[in-house]
Amino acid sequence: MADVRAVVARGKGAPVSIETVHVPDPGPGEVVVAVQACGVCHTDLHYREGAITDDFPFLLGHEAAGTVEAVGDGVVDVAPGDYVVLAWRAPCGQCRSCRRARPWYCFDSANAAQPMTLADGTPLTAALGIGAFAERTLVAAGQAVKVNPAARPQAAGLIGCGVMAGFGAAVNTGQVNLGDSVAVIGCGGVGAAAIAGSALRGARRVIAVDIDPKKLDWALHFGATHAVDATEADPVEVIRELTDGFGADVVIDAVGRPETYRQAFYARDHAGTLVQVGVPDPTMTIELPLLELFGRGGALKSSWYGDCLPSRDFPILIDLYLRGKLDLDRFVSETLALDDVEHAFEKMQKGEALRSVVVL
Secondary structure (H helix, E strand, O other): OEEEEEEEEOOOOOOOEEEEEEEOOOOOOEEEEEEEEEEOOHHHHHHHOOOOOOOOOEEOOOEEEEEEEEEOOOOOOOOOOOEEEEOOOOOOOOOHHHHOOOHHHOOOOOOOOOOOEEOOOOEOEEHHHOOOOEOEEEEEHHHEEEOOOOOOHHHHHHHHOHHHHHHHHHHHHOOOOOOOEEEEEOOOHHHHHHHHHHHHOOOOEEEEEEOOHHHHHHHHHOOOOEEEEOOOOOHHHHHHHOOOOOOEEEEEEOOOOHHHHHHHHHHEEEEEEEEEOOOOOOOOOOOOOHHHHHHHOOEEEEOOHHHOOHHHHHHHHHHHHHOOOOOHHHHOOEEEOHHHHHHHHHHHHOOOOOOEEEEO
């Protein structure tokens, strides 16, 4: 269909490059989306570093919004001209998980069947099945979720990954309720979204924990009632002090390291809920006393993509944004061009940006 400019990672740890990428015409069940904006997510950096798979070369980018340009045979839910946010999960509706109303665990989530390729025909691995650091991308139709076109693409695209993951960790997985106490460990993009979701649900206390004062300041703007610098105080002790000595009803680990998981475990009230949404390194392990696991009760949960159903949840979050209830614009630290993605990775590693967003 078209040759486009796109961001490609050719080898482990190597700087990304701008390449000409061929995007084929959509086949059955596929759509081509003209990308308008795409957030720079840690997952893209993990792909570049070879931390997810070594199936190089990668077409990076997955947190995107744009307009459907063409559809293949059998596509009925979206049409050319529709404004969409891209989802990296497209539940099949038929597998044993979908039939049990757990579509976030779908065992047959759809991606485009055809690969996008380099100019010489080399097939590309699209990051999370999307590959949206490109002027156009090919995805499965179920990955293109129609939303209100009044939402700015720079903000709307963030729903596609980080915001949904954090917001859903609080609302869907943690089931934060009116009057609950919540602690969020790690206040980057995902943690900030968990804070915003907790505040929106009416949590009485929302305690932000991080080691970066800048991120703690961001957290307060998203609705945290308290900020805890973990370099200056034991966060478990402070969380207990702020919850009458009991611990929080829900603790969300948005970091995904053994030490933060352990903090989250002990910062819970008895029968409280721990939600892990931060993605750990495959080599990490944790050891906890079995008696503590038994005696403290409650729930230890992992949150995949905020346990969301994209076709249900994306339009809801966009509506909250348009009503002024969810400040997606505040997540956008800067906008930049395709050529600046490597620069955005550098800022990310230094903790200088909540979200850099590529605008096409």
